[in-house]
Amino acid sequence: MKLADRVNQVPPSGIRRFFELAEEKDDVISLGVGEPDFSAPWAARTAAIDSLERGKTSYTANRGRRDLRQAIADHVTRYDQSYDPDEEILVTTGASEAVDVAMRALVDPGDTVAVHQPSYISYAPGIIFAGGEPLAVPTRMENDFKLTYADLEASGAADADVLVLCYPNNPTGATMSRDDLTEVAEFVREHNLVVLADEIYAALTYEGDHTSIATLPEMRERTVVFNGFSKAYAMTGLRLGYALGPADAIGAMNRIHQYSMLSAPTTAQFAALEALRSCEGDVVEMRTQYNRRRRFVLSRFNEMGLDCFEAKGAFYAFPHCGGDDEAFAEALLQEQNVAVVPGRIFGEGGEGHLRVSYATGMNDLREALDRIETFVS
Numbered sequence: 001m002k003l004a005d006r007v008n009q010v011p012p013s014g015i016r017r018f019f020e021l022a023e024e025k026d027d028v029i030s031l032g033v034g035e036p037d038f039s040a041p042w043a044a045r046t047a048a049i050d051s052l053e054r055g056k057t058s059y060t061a062n063r064g065r066r067d068l069r070q071a072i073a074d075h076v077t078r079y080d081q082s083y084d085p086d087e088e089i090l091v092t093t094g095a096s097e098a099v100d101v102a103m104r105a106l107v108d109p110g111d112t113v114a115v116h117q118p119s120y121i122s123y124a125p126g127i128i129f130a131g132g133e134p135l136a137v138p139t140r141m142e143n144d145f146k147l148t149y150a151d152l153e154a155s156g157a158a159d160a161d162v163l164v165l166c167y168p169n170n171p172t173g174a175t176m177s178r179d180d181l182t183e184v185a186e187f188v189r190e191h192n193l194v195v196l197a198d199e200i201y202a203a204l205t206y207e208g209d210h211t212s213i214a215t216l217p218e219m220r221e222r223t224v225v226f227n228g229f230s231k232a233y234a235m236t237g238l239r240l241g242y243a244l245g246p247a248d249a250i251g252a253m254n255r256i257h258q259y260s261m262l263s264a265p266t267t268a269q270f271a272a273l274e275a276l277r278s279c280e281g282d283v284v285e286m287r288t289q290y291n292r293r294r295r296f297v298l299s300r301f302n303e304m305g306l307d308c309f310e311a312k313g314a315f316y317a318f319p320h321c322g323g324d325d326e327a328f329a330e331a332l333l334q335e336q337n338v339a340v341v342p343g344r345i346f347g348e349g350g351e352g353h354l355r356v357s358y359a360t361g362m363n364d365l366r367e368a369l370d371r372i373e374t375f376v377s
Contacts, residue, residue: 035230036315088245110131111162120198145309170201174309177211184213197225
């Protein structure tokens with residue numbers, strides 16, 4: 001059977017290969033999974049159960065339940081975002097679907113899409129599946145992995161059509177302040193780019209407040225924002241996200257969504273609605289625990305001689321391993337039964353680094369870091 005060329009261009013996930021290696025061994029501590037180790041808040045789970053007991057198992061509106069879209073609109077005001085729940089919000093099957101339909105709605109075949117790297121591994125494949133051409137814009141540890149005007153200019157992003165932005169960042173944990181984003185916005189306006197801003201880790205910002213590039217002058221009309229419930233509310237398996245943007249962009253995305261997905265999972269929508277209504281305390285508690293782990297992990301890596309910049313968001317550390325990151329990760333797994341992900345998997349600028357998730361309990365973190373210290377010494 002002949003496969004589409006664009007599918008053949010995309011290799012299998014490098015992260016998955018390390019998971020498969022880890023599954024072959026016993027007593028492995030995995031610091032590779034980008035998933036909360038908490039369960040979804042009890043109130044959200046109860047709402048999901050209640051909706052099932054009441055037989056609420058039909059489709060919802062394509063754009064998502066109206067009350068959920070209103071709750072999302074109310075929720076994002078904390079980030080100074082203001083969106084019309086009827087025209088400018090789309091509820092999707094995870095933030096991943098939001099990214100996918102945005103790519104297909106806004107990228108024409110041959111369009112160039114700039115992606116700052118290291119970054120989440122699904123962006124480049126999504127661009128290729130949409131017929132676009134990814135353009136890597138490397139960021140560096142010496143600049144705390146922040147994207148700059150100079151990075152964009154040097155990479156040729158002036159000729160791009162779209163810019164993908166992900167802060168707080170997976171895999172580095174980097175964040176960008178309003179001042180940092182101002183120069184990126186200046187570049188975007190000068191060269192008339194559209195921005196796809198993945199803000200799924202917005203609630204997991206540990207120093208200062210999260211700033212969305214969509215709130216900067218003249219950026220709202222050229223930006224689509226992605227967020228969701230997987231990370232902040234530990235609802236990964238419920239698969240619920242959302243997109244915020246201008247009505248024409250959201251309308252185009254919904255046109256694809258209604259033919260491919262019809263509507264996001266109904267049960268998950270009831271859980272998400274309750275999460276927004278009553279689970280902020282759970283989010284604060286999870287963020288507090290992540291922050292405690294963050295400080296512990298960063299200090300341990302620096303103490304053992306693996307230089308690690310101070311990540312200020314998400315739940316990842318990104319230490320420099322001093323050499324071949326893939327060989328380091330494989331040897332660490334074989335010798336010490338600790339699974340981490342090589343930084344090169346996340347693109348240019350990731351070479352020589354490791355993505356280490358601290359979305360796991362402190363006991364496992366202590367043991368894993370003891371094993372890593374034994375390995376490097």
